[in-house]
Amino acid sequence: MNTAAASSIRRDETVPIALMLAFAGGYLDAYTWIIHSVMANVQTANLVLLWVYGSIGNWTKALHFTPAILAFAVGIVVAAWLRWATGERDSAISTLVEILLLVTIAILHNRLPDLAGTLGISFVATVQSAVFTRAKGVVYSSVMSTGNMRQAIEGVFAATSGNGSLRPPGIVATLCVTFGLGAALGAFATKQIPNLALGIPVIALLVVLLRCEAPRDEATL
Secondary structure, X not given: OHHHHHHOOOHHHOHHHHHHHHHHHHHHHHHHHHHHOOOOOOOHHHHHHHHHHHHOOOHHHHHOOHHHHHHHHHHHHHHHHHHHHHHHHHHHHHHHHHHHHHHHHHHOOOOOOHHHHHHHHHHHHHHHHHHOOEEOOEEOOOOOOHHHHHHHHHHHHHHHOOOOOOHHHHHHXXXXXXXXXXXXXXXXXXXXXXXXXXXXXXXXXXXXXXXXXXXXXXXXX
């Protein structure tokens, strides 16, 4: 039964891949906040700040947050197209695109204006969040923790009430911790080695790419 269950899980829906993605998600959010003063992953903060500054007539600061929001919209469209055009290959192809974009941004870090860096990283984060959505059947987000925290708390409550297992909330709780560790390391590396900081999430995404391309019996471990 365990063998059948493992074979039914897509290679991109394993817990190790989700953990790597959560780490990269937290890392990139810390990086873009420190370097560009915007949130690359979740657009709630960007929308709030846009309207706050817009409401007091400070349109220079308000419009500072619009590129990330626009990149989010484009990323969603691209992710939808990848699912339609490539099927189960969407995870590997999207991860390769993420790696190439991050490497490009890292190489051109000192030449790229803030706008270009923000657009690229927001696009990367959005595609990642739209393509990778499940781990062992548990719905999660690799680029934010709010939904994961809610699921973890609800899952623990259900399990202690005798209406569920501790495994699903355990998975999303671990993702929350990993996201936080990624953010902590991202903040440290961005301040200490800003020109090399993007190399760390690139390594994490390379691991994801290799696991997505691994034979099914190895990838589902």
